[in-house]
Amino acid sequence: MPDQPSKLRARRRAETQRTVQAHAVRLFTEHGYDATTVVDVAEAAGMSPMTVYRHFPTKEDLVLVDEYGALVAERIAAQPAAQPPIRRIGNALVDSAATLTGRDRGQGPSASEEFLLARLRLMISTQALRARHLDNHYVLQQAIVDALGCDTTDPDTVFRAQVAASACLAAMHTALVRWVEDDGRTELSAVIAKALAAAFGEAAVDSVGTGPYA
Amino acid sequence: MPDQPSKLRARRRAETQRTVQAHAVRLFTEHGYDATTVVDVAEAAGMSPMTVYRHFPTKEDLVLVDEYGALVAERIAAQPAAQPPIRRIGNALVDSAATLTGRDRGQGPSASEEFLLARLRLMISTQALRARHLDNHYVLQQAIVDALGCDTTDPDTVFRAQVAASACLAAMHTALVRWVEDDGRTELSAVIAKALAAAFGEAAVDSVGTGPYA
DNA sequence: ACCCCGATGTTAGTTACTACCAATCTGGTA
DNA sequence: TACCAGATTGGTAGTAACTAACATCGGGGT
Structure with a gap:
């Protein structure tokens, strides 16, 4: 074996x-x-x-080990396919972030979260790391499009899915930067939800501030 | 002197x-x-x-010389500030692309456009180039936010502008990939407009298919 | 005509990364 | 227990992307 x-x-x-x-x-x-x-x-x-x-x-x-990608792709497939792509992707991103940082009731960053913060600080401030990190998004985008499982015979549908995925990831990345600038004091999933809402309107996420708390 | x-x-x-x-x-x-x-x-x-x-x-x-960034930032500032950020950015992106490829009535790609296509093909297929190209977007994002000239005392407004810029650039990048896959047979500015519409709804661009032709 | 500065070349060094081979140590098995 | 197989580690040598420091040469403006 x-x-x-x-x-x-x-x-x-x-x-x-x-x-x-x-x-x-x-x-x-x-x-x-x-x-x-x-x-x-x-x-x-x-x-x-x-x-x-x-x-x-x-x-x-x-610095770049990525545990986030698989999580997101998995959650996308688990979402009801009836909803619009942006909503599905947005929910998956918010949920995954909540799982990843999994913090109990507004206490400060945990030890593992401090490590994540340190890594992200490097990824944002160092050009080589920033570039490769963004390139990872490019791979994740493909994974998301695959997980959406849309009709691959229609190139237009695929295109729309690609656009949705890349735009959502970009918004999430901006949220990540914001989160790091705030030293992780706020809740990551909430920041991501806010970013998605700012980009695509309130319809993008199920409801801001929901999740394991609310 | x-x-x-x-x-x-x-x-x-x-x-x-x-x-x-x-x-x-x-x-x-x-x-x-x-x-x-x-x-x-x-x-x-x-x-x-x-x-x-x-x-x-x-x-x-x-491969990466970027003549696009300055063009976009300049056009953003020239837009009426009353419109929502996404619309302003979207219009600037579409206009800049039209200027850059500046093609007269549906003939095939020109010589300089062939060169642009060759460069983009490399940027998309080669990891190192792709990564640095995406990192350039990161810089361009900052330029766009600055050009929007929003109230820098309100961190929330800045955040929204950053999200809008990064999401728009991501959508544009997807359009770019699509354009290259099609060997530049379609019109770049139209593809970008379509991508923006797919991401943010029809309100994102002034009107798809307008511009120097229509 | 002269001088100055910008463009070019040469050399030597650092660092990330690879290919190849040798040694060693571990875990399961006869 | 003794042993085998494979996984882990280490060393050496080489490539290629840069960088720093110095010499050179040629064209332009005074």
Whole structure:
């Protein structure tokens, strides 16, 4: 059963990855992304540069790991197909953000949220990271269009879905920037909902401020 | 008068830049962006690699020169401020595209348009170029928000403007991709107008299909 | 005619990343 | 327990995108 290689291997692997990433983000934040070399990260994590490259194909990936994409695509497919695309995408984005940051009743950012914030700060302020982050949206856009499962024989429908997806993601990204500028004090899902409403009108999200709280 | 250094210098400079860029885009298209080195480009253009770097700070800039940004920002400011931001931005995007491709009555793509198409094809298919191109949108977004000249003391207004700008640019980018997939046979400004209408409703653009033709 | 500055070239160095091979360590199995 | 297979790690060498510092050359304006 090579499908499940003992799981212990996988756990150790995931653990070292987290370790390396934590050191990387810390060093990047302290001394700047460009001023920090991969060798520096390797030394801090106590391993050879080669090993770092084995876990993260590029230096940028040390910051960019994306757990959000799969979540969104999954939720899109789960939405009723009757609603307009923008609404479906918007709901999926808001829900996914709520799940990801999953914060209980207005307390401050948790530890994992602080890490997310640190990563986002880097992604926004560093050109190379910002560029690749936006390119990830490009991939996510395709995933969303696929998940919408619209009639692929009609090129016009596909086009509209692509436009909806890219516009929603752009609005979400702006919300993300805003959230980071506010140091995560507000609630991410609410900021996203506000952004979507600003772009597409109130009809874009089920209802602003709903969700697990309300 | 060092402000206007004889103009002849500037013209020669611009000319060599065009030469280098033409060779670069040709080589990139023929052999692939990643498979072509800057040294290859320099040899093709008949100069040393250093000179190439003097004219284009990075390899990516050989493809990415952006003449669009200034055009858009300028047209935004020229629009009546009474209209909603999305409409103002949408009109500016459509008008700028029409100016840029400036084609007379449905003939095929001109020579300069072929060049634009080649560059866009590279920007879309090559990851590094795609990423930096999207990052340029990020800069353009700021320029648009500034050009809108909204009340900067109210953070909410600024946020809405940012959302509007990023969403419009995303829709325009999708239109761009579509246009390239169609090998520029349709009219770029019309595709952009269609994308904006799909995202924000018919109210987004003054009227689809208007402009210098209609 | 002269001088000055901008454009070009050369060299040497840094850094991200890759290919290849060797060593080692782990986890399950006979 | 002893062992095998495969996963993980490490080292070396190489490529390619840049950067810095310095020399050179040629054209333009005074």
